[in-house]
Amino acid sequence: MRRPSLYEHLKVLREAGLVSEQRSGRQRIHRLEAAPLAEVQDWLQPYERFWRGRLKDLGALLDRMPDDGVT
Structure with a gap:
């Protein structure tokens, strides 16, 4: 740069x-x-928890799905 x-x-x-x-x-x-970044992190924390839970659920669902061998 x-x-x-x-x-x-x-x-x-x-x-x-x-x-x-x-x-x-x-x-x-x-x-x-860093203080303004901490404020942003505090504001985003509920959303992070929400999406982290959703992605964990998605991963569990994908793990339960049968593998049909198609790639």
């Missing part, structure tokens, strides 16, 4: 509050801001 593209991505992440930037002379140090 070229530097201008990288900085464009970092700019979007910075504007979203997911990355912070500290300048030190000519260097720019970027840090991940």
Whole structure:
């Protein structure tokens, strides 16, 4: 990835509050801001539990189905 593209991505992440930037002379140090991601994870948790259960049920159903040998 070229530097201008990288900085464009970092700019979007910075504007979203997911990355912070500290300048030190000519260097720019970027840090991940994990707190917003924890909020997203908390919001998604009920859906994850729902889909994890559904996929487990699907796997159990597929395990019970006879294997007809067709691939």
